[in-house]
Amino acid sequence: MRSNGVGEYEEVFRSFDEDGDGKISPAELRSCMRIIGDEMALEEAEALVKSLDSDGDGLLEMEEFFKLVEIEGGEEEEKELREAFAMYEMDGLGCITPKSLKRMLSRLGASRDLYTCEVMIERFDINGDGVLCFEEFKTMMAI
Numbered sequence: 001m002r003s004n005g006v007g008e009y010e011e012v013f014r015s016f017d018e019d020g021d022g023k024i025s026p027a028e029l030r031s032c033m034r035i036i037g038d039e040m041a042l043e044e045a046e047a048l049v050k051s052l053d054s055d056g057d058g059l060l061e062m063e064e065f066f067k068l069v070e071i072e073g074g075e076e077e078e079k080e081l082r083e084a085f086a087m088y089e090m091d092g093l094g095c096i097t098p099k100s101l102k103r104m105l106s107r108l109g110a111s112r113d114l115y116t117c118e119v120m121i122e123r124f125d126i127n128g129d130g131v132l133c134f135e136e137f138k139t140m141m142a143i
Contacts, residue, residue: 009066010062013062013065016028016029016032016065018031022062023059023060023061024049024059024060024065025058025059026045026048026049026058027042027045029045029049030042030044030045033045046058052068081134081137081141085134088100090103090104093131094134095131095132095133096121096131096132097130097131098117098118098120098121098130098131099114099117102114102117105117118130123140124136124137124139124140126139
């Protein structure tokens with residue numbers, strides 16, 4: 001992930017590093033979050049910095065900041081996957097059944113028969129229960 005975005009992350013890091021010392025303080029983190037429309041209490045910023053601060057200086061160096069960006073990106077990806085999962089999981093069972101997969105594919109214009117949907121699910125059904133739970137769905141979407 002980082003290989004494609006290092007320059008972009010460095011640019012964002014520099015914009016957060018208001019005093020140009022090569023480190024982001026909790027106050028700088030809070031200030032920049034406010035600019036992008038996300039209010040953060042100083043205590044929250046301090047706790048976040050502390051959780052990622054590997055050298056204990058109370059500041060985020062660039063590599064530590066990259067970890068923050070990756071965490072935030074991972075949370076967004078998880079949210080998007082959960083939303084997609086919910087679209088396919090129509091029966092209120094907390095899983096994707098062959099029947100719910102068939103209905104959703106039909107709505108998307110990619111109609112399949114029930115047997116084909118069963119085969120599609122079987123390929124990623126790790127525990128063999130005939131349906132896809134969220135973790136199995138995540139595995140399928142990663143491929």
